[in-house]
Amino acid sequence: MKEKIKNIFIEGPITGSFIGEKIASHQSKTAIGGHSIFLGQVRGDIIRDKTVAAIEYSSYSEMALSSMHNLREAIISKYALTCMHVYHSLGKIKVGEICFFVFTSAPHRKAAIDACAETVEQFKAEMPVWGKEIFEDDSHQWKVNQPL
C-alpha cells in the first residue's frame, strides 16, 4: 500500500471528540470486524517529591514522519490490516490529557490487537519524539521511556 506520508502530529492534546470522529469515519469500511485502540495519557508521576503537571513534546519531525511512514507500511503489511492511524501530540500536554493515539483495524480481532501493541512498542523505541516533564513548580527534566 503506497501512500503519501501522513502527518501524525497534532498541536495540543488529542481530544475525545477527535477520537470519536476517527472511529465514526470507519463505519463505511465494511471489511472491518475489529478495531484496537491505544491511548497514551500523561500521568501525574511523583519524582523525588515533585509532581508532574504536564509533558512538553517535541520532535525531529522530518525524520519522524518518514520513519512512521515506513513503520506503518510494515505493520499494515505484516498484519494485513484494513486501516491504521497513529497520532501524537506536540506542545504542552497536561496530566490527564491524551498525547498518543494508535488505531488499528482488521477483518478479525487478533490482527488488530497484535498490530496495535506492536505499533505502540515500535513507536516508543524508534520515533524521534521527546517529552520534557514539567513539574508543578515549573522545573523540568527530560523523560526517559521505560519498558512496559
Add this chain to the structure above:
Amino acid sequence: MTGTRELVLEGITDTDQLIREMNNRFPCLKEMPCLLAVDRHIIHSNTLLREDQELALLPPYSGG
C-alpha cells in the same frame, strides 16, 4: 539540551570528527548518550560526510 537548535559547521569530514567538535563546543553532550542521524538515517559507525548533509544528534527518545 545545548540551548541551540541548529548549527552550520564547516571543515568536518566524518562523523567521529563531528562528535569531537560537538563535545568541545557543548561539554554537556559528553554525559548524554545520543544517536547520530545523517540525512535522517541513524548511523552506528564512523561515516564520511559530504557537503550540505543534515546531521542530527538524538538523545534517548521519550515519545508515545
